[in-house]
Amino acid sequence: AAAAATAEEPIQPAVEVKHTQLLINGNFVDAASGKTFPTLDPRTGEVIARVAEGDSEDIDRAARVAEGDSVDIDHRERCRMLLRFADLIERHAEEIAALETWDNGKTLAQAAGAEVPMVARCIRYYAGWADKIHSLVAPADGAHHVQVLHEPVGVAGQIIPWNFPLLMFAWKVGPALACGNTVVLKTAEQTPLSALYVANLLHEAGLPEGVLNVVSGFGPTAGAALCSHMGVDKLAFTGSTGTGQTVLELAARSNLKPVTLELGGKSPFVVMDDADVDQAVELAHHAVFFNQGQCCCAGSRTFVHERVYDEFVEKSKARALKRVVGDPFRSGVEQGPQIDGEQFNKILRYVQSGVDSGATLVTGGDRVGNRGFYIQPTVFADAKDEMKIAREEIFGPVQTILKFRAATRVLYFLACGSGMEEVIRRANAMHYGLAAGVFTQSLDAANTLSRALRAGTVWVNCYDVFDATIPFGDYKMSGIGREKGIYTIRNYLQTKAVVTPIKDPAW
Ligand code: ADP
Numbered sequence: 001a002a003a004a005a006t007a008e009e010p011i012q013p014a015v016e017v018k019h020t021q022l023l024i025n026g027n028f029v030d031a032a033s034g035k036t037f038p039t040l041d042p043r044t045g046e047v048i049a050r051v052a053e054g055d056s057e058d059i060d061r062a063a064r065v066a067e068g069d070s071v072d073i074d075h076r077e078r079c080r081m082l083l084r085f086a087d088l089i090e091r092h093a094e095e096i097a098a099l100e101t102w103d104n105g106k107t108l109a110q111a112a113g114a115e116v117p118m119v120a121r122c123i124r125y126y127a128g129w130a131d132k133i134h135s136l137v138a139p140a141d142g143a144h145h146v147q148v149l150h151e152p153v154g155v156a157g158q159i160i161p162w163n164f165p166l167l168m169f170a171w172k173v174g175p176a177l178a179c180g181n182t183v184v185l186k187t188a189e190q191t192p193l194s195a196l197y198v199a200n201l202l203h204e205a206g207l208p209e210g211v212l213n214v215v216s217g218f219g220p221t222a223g224a225a226l227c228s229h230m231g232v233d234k235l236a237f238t239g240s241t242g243t244g245q246t247v248l249e250l251a252a253r254s255n256l257k258p259v260t261l262e263l264g265g266k267s268p269f270v271v272m273d274d275a276d277v278d279q280a281v282e283l284a285h286h287a288v289f290f291n292q293g294q295c296c297c298a299g300s301r302t303f304v305h306e307r308v309y310d311e312f313v314e315k316s317k318a319r320a321l322k323r324v325v326g327d328p329f330r331s332g333v334e335q336g337p338q339i340d341g342e343q344f345n346k347i348l349r350y351v352q353s354g355v356d357s358g359a360t361l362v363t364g365g366d367r368v369g370n371r372g373f374y375i376q377p378t379v380f381a382d383a384k385d386e387m388k389i390a391r392e393e394i395f396g397p398v399q400t401i402l403k404f405r406a407a408t409r410v411l412y413f414l415a416c417g418s419g420m421e422e423v424i425r426r427a428n429a430m431h432y433g434l435a436a437g438v439f440t441q442s443l444d445a446a447n448t449l450s451r452a453l454r455a456g457t458v459w460v461n462c463y464d465v466f467d468a469t470i471p472f473g474d475y476k477m478s479g480i481g482r483e484k485g486i487y488t489i490r491n492y493l494q495t496k497a498v499v500t501p502i503k504d505p506a507w
Contacts, residue, residue: 010043011329015098017049019196022058022216025065026209028196032057037218039192042105042337043327043372051192054217056225059184062213063231066155066182073208075131078177082127084205086120089198093117096197098329100166103193105336105373106291107328111166118466119170119198122484125468126174129489133179138497149496152180154233156492157226157257159219159247160195161239162188162339163294163395167466169195171483172236173202173212174468179492183212184232186223188239190339192216219243228254236491238262238296240393241432241477248480260481260491262296262473264393265434268427269299269463270449272440273307273406273419280308280439281315285399287437287463289323289377292338293347293397296478297435299463301390302401303423309403313381316399317362320377323397325368337373338396344373347396354380354389359400385426393432402426420445424452433475437463456482 020036021028029052036050054062073081089096097112106115138146156176160168165187176183187195199214215222223243227235227250234257237247241263251259269287271280287299304312328336338344344367351365364378378398383390389400404423427436436455440446450458456473459465466472466484473482481491 008327010041011327013098013102013329015095015102017099017193019193019200020049021052021196022054022062023196023199023212023214024058024062024210025213026203031055031217032061037189039103039190040340041102041372042339045341045372048102049193051216054186054215054222056221058215058217059186059222059225059229062184062215063155063157063226063229065210066184066213067231068210073180073211075133075180077206078180079127079130081202081206082123082130082174082177085202085207086123086127088201088205089116089120089123092197092201096166096194099197100194101328101336103191104162104165105328105339107333107336109331109333110291115164115167118468119166122167122170122468123174126178129175130178133489133493140499143502145500145502147498149498150493151496153258153492153494154181155231156181156183157229157232157235158183158185159223159226159235159237159239160185160187162190163291163296165191166194166198168238169198171488172238175483175488176236176492177207177212179489181234181492182210184226185212185214186226187214187216189216189218223247224250227251230255232257234492235259236483240264244479258491260483261479262481262483263434263477263479265296265298265432265474265478266301266391266393266430267297267299267432267435267437267455268301268303268423268430268453269437270423270427270439271302271304271308271312272438272442272445273305274441274445275305275308275439276441277308277311277315281312281319283437283439283461283463285316285319285323288399289320289335289397290464292335292375294339294343294395295464296393297457297464298395299435299437300394300398300400301427301430302399303404303427304401305419305423306403306405309401313362313379313401316379316401320363320379320399323377325374325377335377335397338375339373341373343395344375347375347394347398350389350392350394350396351378351398354383354387354398354400357384357387357389359383359387359389364397385429391430418445420448420452424449428452428454431477434478435459
């Protein structure tokens, strides 16, 4: 059924591509070089549109405009403008979702049903912050009055990835604007379209020209120029760990701008032996296959207790076989194509490496159809911790199931039987620390595991819950800092202490 779905003619998206130029100083303009690059439909590999290709000259122009424009917009007006923006997003939800599906390949059901509403929610959440940021008075010793002022950082440089183009736009731009900063945002070269569309809506909502500038382009050119720019005061980056290291280095070498990074992961999903296996299978499946497996927090190491392991593997296979792969615009489809040929080939190489290293390929492992970048939902069992498929981020629809055992230290009765000690050790033996999932009915197991797992988020009996209030971020090499909630606010404010003597200490 999956192969047939992709052999059919692709459904024509119900949206036109209106904006393909760079958005600088409130105007859509060509790149200084005049160059353009194609953005592709992952269903077919065909060109959707050619987009202006920004480079260092365009980044420089955008950063200068942003510097000049960091005049404080009144905070009440910032709040109102962001609320109007959220309303406009909802009004244009269908077009926005269609554009996102077209450029990225995610299902329309997901884009329209989950992501666009989350974007609106995120923007409203930060609108609420805009008029609630205020300074403190420090209770200093001695006869001094100490004000601690929270000021905008200035020009925020933001680099976003292709897996959630709109949501990453909202997570970045929402807090930056709420705090009174200006922004130069570089989109991912695979998915430039939706950010241009919504950035235009933000201007319709009343954003003054030059406060948000959007530059499409490639990483080593436009992205690196943004990281190195002397006029950029802060960087926020979401992408791979290797690129994050480059970003941090470029920031350090230029003007030491502070950097927040949200990077890769290889998150454990732990299924204890008391779990309802059907529910555990469904959630573990969702944790890894959601968004074609293209999530930094994908639960991509499925650790299953030996007592339920065989049943879990059998049912995971059945679930993967049932997963509906096809044109993401078609209703009922659960999985669209991967983003591009590079990711597609990389995922298939990981599958081969899983087979070569001796893991059991339970189902999948091949492409679907003969055009576009569709991959079969794939499940490996009997994986070992040291295998590449259990250590490296695959970023595709590939589940890797690992077995853990009940503790064998019979003398220590407390540890006996749960297997927790082993799974904690193995789950934490990883340089990533983004997220973790725990599936159990035992409150004690949930508490022990969630306290012991070294990860920025632990989802207990749920996964991928991303409300705007919940901090998201990383331990270890998964990144630096937190986004969302109150935590992002801190990333976009400077702290200034103003100290004045008190002439008459009695007062
Ligand atoms: P992926 O490998 O998944 O494409 P990347 O980390 O390379 O992830 O990409 C995430 C974002 O980082 C994209 O917007 C990309 O253009 C940008 N990027 C890639 N290389 C660099 C670089 N050297 N400097 C700055 N940004 C970069």
